[in-house]
Amino acid sequence: MKGSVGKRITTWVTGNRVWRSLFRHDLPHDDLGRMQTMFTNFFLHLVPARVHFHSLRPGYTLGLGVISLFLFAILVVTGVLLMFFYVPWAERAYHDMKDLEFAVSYGVILRNMHRWAAHAMVAVVFLHMVRVFYTGSYKRPREFNWVLGVLLWLLTLGLSFTGYLLPWDQLAFWAITVGTSIASYPPWIGKTLRVLLLGGNTVGQGALLRFYVLHVVALPVAVALLVAVHLWRVRKDGGLSRPLTPALPAIAGGVPDPATKDATGPALAEYEIFPPFSQKTYGLMELAWGTSPVVETQAPEEEIPSWPHLTFRLLVLFVGVLAVMSTMAYFFDAPLEELANPTHPPNPAKAPWYFLGLQELVSYSALVGGVVVPALLILGLMSIPYVDLNREGEGIWFTSQRGRRIALACLLGTAPLGPLLIYLNGHFGARLLWPEAPQAVVDLLNPGSLLLFLIVLISLMTWRVTGSRRAAAIALFSAFLSAYVILMIIGTFFRGPNWVWVWPWQAGAIY
Amino acid sequence: MARDPGASLRRWTWAFALLSLWAFVFFVLSLWRDYAREWKGYQKTFLQMELSQAKEERERQIVRARDYELNQIIVAGGRRMDRCTTCHLGIEDPRFNNAPQPFRTHPAIAKHPFDKFGCTVCHQGQDMATTVKAAHGEVGFWEEPMLRGPYLQATCGGCHTGAELKEAPLLARGKQLYQEKGCVACHKVRGAGGSLGPDLSLVGTRRKDPAWHLKHFRDPQAISPGSTMPPFAALPEQDLQALTVFMLSLREAPSALAASTPLVASTTGGATHMSRTAPAPPAATGRATSTAGAPPPPGPGALARLSRAKVLYAEKSCVACHAIGGVGGKVGPDLTAEGGTPGRDLEWHVKHFRNPAAVVPGSIMPPLADLSEDDIKALAAYMLSLK
Numbered sequence: 032m033k034g035s036v037g038k039r040i041t042t043w044v045t046g047n048r049v050w051r052s053l054f055r056h057d058l059p060h061d062d063l064g065r066m067q068t069m070f071t072n073f074f075l076h077l078v079p080a081r082v083h084f085h086s087l088r089p090g091y092t093l094g095l096g097v098i099s100l101f102l103f104a105i106l107v108v109t110g111v112l113l114m115f116f117y118v119p120w121a122e123r124a125y126h127d128m129k130d131l132e133f134a135v136s137y138g139v140i141l142r143n144m145h146r147w148a149a150h151a152m153v154a155v156v157f158l159h160m161v162r163v164f165y166t167g168s169y170k171r172p173r174e175f176n177w178v179l180g181v182l183l184w185l186l187t188l189g190l191s192f193t194g195y196l197l198p199w200d201q202l203a204f205w206a207i208t209v210g211t212s213i214a215s216y217p218p219w220i221g222k223t224l225r226v227l228l229l230g231g232n233t234v235g236q237g238a239l240l241r242f243y244v245l246h247v248v249a250l251p252v253a254v255a256l257l258v259a260v261h262l263w264r265v266r267k268d269g270g271l272s273r274p275l276t277p278a279l280p281a282i283a284g285g286v287p288d289p290a291t292k293d294a295t296g297p298a299l300a301e302y303e304i305f306p307p308f309s310q311k312t313y314g315l316m317e318l319a320w321g322t323s324p325v326v327e328t329q330a331p332e333e334e335i336p337s338w339p340h341l342t343f344r345l346l347v348l349f350v351g352v353l354a355v356m357s358t359m360a361y362f363f364d365a366p367l368e369e370l371a372n373p374t375h376p377p378n379p380a381k382a383p384w385y386f387l388g389l390q391e392l393v394s395y396s397a398l399v400g401g402v403v404v405p406a407l408l409i410l411g412l413m414s415i416p417y418v419d420l421n422r423e424g425e426g427i428w429f430t431s432q433r434g435r436r437i438a439l440a441c442l443l444g445t446a447p448l449g450p451l452l453i454y455l456n457g458h459f460g461a462r463l464l465w466p467e468a469p470q471a472v473v474d475l476l477n478p479g480s481l482l483l484f485l486i487v488l489i490s491l492m493t494w495r496v497t498g499s500r501r502a503a504a505i506a507l508f509s510a511f512l513s514a515y516v517i518l519m520i521i522g523t524f525f526r527g528p529n530w531v532w533v534w535p536w537q538a539g540a541i542y
Numbered sequence: 543m544a545r546d547p548g549a550s551l552r553r554w555t556w557a558f559a560l561l562s563l564w565a566f567v568f569f570v571l572s573l574w575r576d577y578a579r580e581w582k583g584y585q586k587t588f589l590q591m592e593l594s595q596a597k598e599e600r601e602r603q604i605v606r607a608r609d610y611e612l613n614q615i616i617v618a619g620g621r622r623m624d625r626c627t628t629c630h631l632g633i634e635d636p637r638f639n640n641a642p643q644p645f646r647t648h649p650a651i652a653k654h655p656f657d658k659f660g661c662t663v664c665h666q667g668q669d670m671a672t673t674v675k676a677a678h679g680e681v682g683f684w685e686e687p688m689l690r691g692p693y694l695q696a697t698c699g700g701c702h703t704g705a706e707l708k709e710a711p712l713l714a715r716g717k718q719l720y721q722e723k724g725c726v727a728c729h730k731v732r733g734a735g736g737s738l739g740p741d742l743s744l745v746g747t748r749r750k751d752p753a754w755h756l757k758h759f760r761d762p763q764a765i766s767p768g769s770t771m772p773p774f775a776a777l778p779e780q781d782l783q784a785l786t787v788f789m790l791s792l793r794e795a796p797s798a799l800a801a802s803t804p805l806v807a808s809t810t811g812g813a814t815h816m817s818r819t820a821p822a823p824p825a826a827t828g829r830a831t832s833t834a835g836a837p838p839p840p841g842p843g844a845l846a847r848l849s850r851a852k853v854l855y856a857e858k859s860c861v862a863c864h865a866i867g868g869v870g871g872k873v874g875p876d877l878t879a880e881g882g883t884p885g886r887d888l889e890w891h892v893k894h895f896r897n898p899a900a901v902v903p904g905s906i907m908p909p910l911a912d913l914s915e916d917d918i919k920a921l922a923a924y925m926l927s928l929k
Contacts, residue, residue, distance in 0.1 A: 122621065129670040133625070134612055140572045200683070339551060347558045354565035361568050361575065368683040 065338040075342065079266060081334040082341050085273040085426070091166065092271065094348050095159035099187075100258065101352045102152040106190075107251065109145040117197065119243035121236045124199035125370045132367070139364065140357075146365035148356050149191050153385055156187045164415070164508055165438065167425045167501065168272035174416035176264040179257055181412045186254050188385060193246035195383050196239060204371035205380035207242070208234050213382065213389055216401025233373065273426040378528040387522030388515045394530050395456070395477035404483065408511075415508075419500045434505050437493060441509035448485060449517040452478035457532070486510040580673045582610050584629040588645055595637050612672065617660040624660035624669045626677065651709075664697045665689060666750075685750055689790070692783050693752045699791025700746070703732075703852075704867055704878045704928040712780075716788025719781055721868055723774070731792060733856035734870045739771060743856060746793035755786040794849050847916075851924035854917055858910060866928060874907060881929035891922035 044050060045057075059065040066080040085091065116135050117127045131138035160180060163169060169177035196207045211234070215225035230237025265271065382390045392400025424430025429438050461468050461476040474480065489510050494503035527533030589605055596602045613627040632638030633648035633656060641647070648656070654664075662669045667688035671677040679687035689696060695710040706714040720726065728738035735742075749755060757764065759782050762771040774782065855861065863873035870877075880886070890901065895918050898907040910918065 126621075126623075126670065129668075133670055133672040133676070137572070137576050140576065343551070343554055343558070347554055347561060350558060350561040350565055354561050354568065357565055357568035357572060361571055369685055 059338075062336045062338075065336060069338060069342075075338075077262065078337050078341055078345070079270060080337055082337045083270055083273055083333055084335050085333070086271040087335075087340055087344065091273075091426075091428070093158075093162055094344075095155055095162050097345060097348055098352055099152060099156045099159055100262075101349050102148050102155060102356075103254065103258070105148045105352070105356055106145060106152065109141050109148065110247065110251075112141050113145060114247060119197065119239050121199060121239050121371075124197060124239065128198045128200070128367050140360050143360035143363065143365045144356055145194075147359040147363065149194060150384075151356070153187055153191050156184050157385075160184055160412075161512065165505070166272060166428050167422075167430055169416040170272075170419070170422050170425045171416070173264075173268045173272065176261060176268060177416045178413050179261045179264065181409070183254065183257050183261060185409070186250055186257065190246060190250045190254065191385070192383060193242040193250065196234070196242045197246065198367055199239065199371045201368040201371055201375075201377055202366060204234055204373065205377055206383050207238065208376075209380050209390060210382040210386055211238075213386060213393055213401050216393070216397045217406075218402070221401070234371075235373075275422060275425055379526055379530050381522070381526070384519065384523050387526075388518035391518045391522040391526070392479040395479045396474045398474045399477065399479040399483070404479070407483075411507075415504060419504050421499075421501060423499075424501060429505065430501055433497070434502060437497075437502055438505050438509045441489060441506050442513045445486065445489070445510040445513040446517050448482060449478065449514055449521065452481050453521070453532075482514050486514060581612070581628045584644060585610050585631065588631040591632075591638070591641065591645065614670075615657055615660040617658070617663070622660060622662065622669045624662050625672050626661040626665075626667070626669075627656075628672055629674075629677075630661070662686075665694065666697065687750070689752070693787055693790060696746065696787045696790030696793075699788065700793045701927075704881070706867075710787075712784045712787045713791055715781070716784035716786070716791075717867060719777075719785050720788055726869070728771070730856075731869050732852060732866065733859060733861035734865075742789065742792055743852070744793060746790040750790070752783075752786050752790065755789050756782055759785060794852075847920040847923055848927065850917065851920040854913070854921055855924065858913075863907070877925065877928055879929050881926040886925075888919070888922050888926060891925050892918050895921060 045054075055071055056064060056068045059068050069075040069078070069080045113131070116131055116138065118124065128142075131142050135141075163177065163180065192207070192210060195210075196203045211225050211228055214228065215221040217224070226232065228238070228241065229235070230241045381387060389400045389404065392404055394400070424434065429435035456478045461473050465472070486507065490503050490507035493506035494500065497503070524535040525532055527537065589608060592605045593602055596605060612625060613631075615624040615627060616622070617624065627633065629644045630648075632641055632645040636647055638645050638647045660669070661667070665688055666686040667679040668676050668681070668684050668686075671679075675681055676684070692712050695713045698707055698710040699713045702710075706717075720731075725742075726735040728736045730737060730741040730743065732743050754765065758766070759773070759777070760775040761773050762769040763773075774785070777785075861870040863871045864875065864877045865871060866877050868878070894901045895910045895913070897909050898905040899909075910921070913921070
């Protein structure tokens with residue numbers, strides 16, 4: 032009788048109209064039921080009902096896009112909670128930080144989590160872009176989604192940068208002062224841009240209010256919108272990118288296809304397919320217009336149900352991100368320096384870490400660091416899919432073994448160039464040999480522009496030798512990536528007072 | 543290549559279980575970290591001490607009913623919140639005269655009620671902090687560590703720039719030594735002195751660490767290479783301390799007093815008036831136990847005025863003719879106790895600055911005609927603060 036009582040209660044709970052209106056399906060027991068549930072659930076329907084098994088390979092996506100999204104979610108939640116305790120008023124802001132630390136319940140944890148998740152998001156979004164580039168995922172029909180991605184990367188930097196000012200301590204004040212001075216270098220618009228950003232000529236109450244509004248309203252709304260479009264386009268463009276040649280024969284036949292050799296991860300046979308699997312169900316998105324790779328190349332057998340394979344992975348990834356962020360928040364406190372003091376600049380005053388490569392370049396030439404490199408970076412990145420039109424190698428890391436070698440060679444080969452040029456500049460720099468040199472000469476002959484010149488040269492040589500635009504693009508991207516990361520590291524750890532070279536273990540290098 | 547159909551899902555299930563456990567552990571640790579705040583331990587100890595001191599059952603009941611709470615004294619119109627009393631619970635209770643710190647009774651200081659002045663105005667330290675190290679300012683990025691031992695007298699000199707205070711003998715000795723040792727030959731204080739060495743008018747704001755000053759007096763070159771200042775290593779330790787106290791006292795007026803000081807002018811409804819005998823009710827001053835911030839200060843700007851006046855006093859070379867606390871010329875009257883001169887109120891000083899000879903017949907002091915109304919009033923308020 033006990034069993035029947037339990038059953039009666041269950042029936043009463045799950046059988047009434049309220050429950051039925053909330054959960055329209057019973058817990059599904061087969062693929063068809065799961066797919067129906069996914070279609071009718073708002074959150075689940077963000078992912079397709081069926082997914083190509085290639086998209087589930089951890090070694091292919093590294094989960095970076097999804098991790099960015101989860102970090103953004105953590106940032107929104109912690110950010111909204113922090114807003115209850117913060118007033119963007121120069122006289123109060125710093126005190127509010129102290130309140131968070133010493134008086135507000137969970138204030139420290141909230142702020143730590145927000146801070147570290149923000150840094151992580153800047154890094155992960157960038158790595159996501161690197162992954163998408165190296166796997167050639169920007170190619171037709173995903174060109175526009177790549178552009179959206181670049182915009183999202185810029186918005187992420189904007190969010191981090193605007194958030195940097197809010198604590199109103201010395202670190203915040205001077206990082207923004209330096210960062211916005213980089214923004215003032217472009218001709219004609221630079222000065223106006225800076226005044227527009229700061230609401231004045233210096234960082235003050237006007238800047239704090241503007242950064243706050245940008246940080247908590249304008250930029251998050253823009254990111255949320257663009258993320259929605261970004262994800263929607265992933266679906267409309269036929270899911271995640273994958274090799275154009277059907278992978279199934281290669282794996283099933285036991286003969287490794289050289290094109291997919293590097294694709295790591297479990298084979299299709301490893302996925303549990305839940306019976307019954309007699310009927311094929313196509314997602315609505317597969318009825319979308321256009322020639323999508325789904326229709327072109329995909330054998331239906333390569334698709335597997337998203338539930339549980341994709342949905343469960345998303346859940347695991349989310350819990351993983353949460354675990355790592357809460358660990359960071361527990362062990363490492365977000366920095367807070369002295370109250371901002373406009374009359375007492377620290378030496379050196381450094382921009383936020385992701386702009387330190389630019390600041391390093393600006394230290395040689397404002398033209399190179401403040402104008403040429405940022406412009407090339409943004410325009411170059413956005414135009415990649417419209418220059419590299421060949422779909423060769425799509426969905427494969429580095430396109431081919433040759434591409435992998437080129438990428439590796441450029442990443443490692445370019446790394447010592449930066450320090451070498453900086454060393455040479457210190458001993459035989461244009462200003463040293465010719466103290467009265469016109470600015471144009473210094474703008475041309477300094478580590479920054481020479482590095483840029485060498486990188487373009489490497490890329491052109493690669494194009495010449497291989498005849499492949501993709502190979503040239505890989506060379507350009509890798510060399511640029513390597514050079515920028517090295518410059519960023521130099522700016523962060525090797526620059527002391529008056530921007531002179533110091534070793535990290537010397538006093539005053541890191542503050 | 544594994545061919546087990548369930549292998550992949552099983553792996554992810556394990557990952558889920560382990561990661562969930564990991565996240566949960568740190569969730570609980572975060573809750574604990576927030577709950578187990580240092581100050582609660584001190585409050586617990588204090589309540590037990592109060593309980594043992596209580597004589598009647600009624601008293602005990604009141605003590606038992608008390609909960610943990612953050613205490614703060616709001617001064618300077620909300621710009622400073624001294625939370626020291628969260629742990630220093632017995633400062634106003636004479637029963638804790640012999641109790642160990644942080645509970646010991648604070649000796650009463652005349653005219654400096656704790657609920658108006660707070661603690662950090664004299665002791666320094668970090669006003670809003672609620673952990674021992676941070677509150678005492680002995681952490682990075684806090685420029686005013688708590689002044690301990692003899693150095694506490696330095697903050698007296700931040701406000702009492704005039705005559706000697708018998709409560710601060712070391713400060714007086716420091717001033718005396720400053721004159722005796724001829725420091726004035728090379729260094730300026732509020733406009734008086736030589737210009738060979740750096741101006742010391744605000745040296746206490748620039749260099750807040752007593753150890754720096756001690757080391758510097760013993761061997762100036764060791765701390766500022768290339769310095770031509772002679773070492774004072776031969777002086778006894780106590781004299782070096784006295785000099786250090788005087789150095790630390792040369793500072794901007796403390797912000798904590800901006801809204802509550804009874805000695806400076808406050809603006810009400812456009813009219814500036816001075817109320818030395820009956821201080822204007824300090825805005826938003828008082829005790830609060832909530833963690834919420836105070837409303838924005840009404841902005842009397844008294845702090846700014848006093849600091850501005852000190853700068854003006856130096857800029858206008860008043861010091862050439864007048865002395866304050868033994869520093870300055872002897873052509874005009876000594877201003878050390880100017881604020882105590884009977885019959886001289888704010889209006890008198892304003893009038894006097896505009897046209898000295900009209901108020902004091904025969905005065906040769908030049909009129910400060912080029913100063914704005916605000917500056918004149920600031921200077922007048924400064925005069926009244928000297929006593």
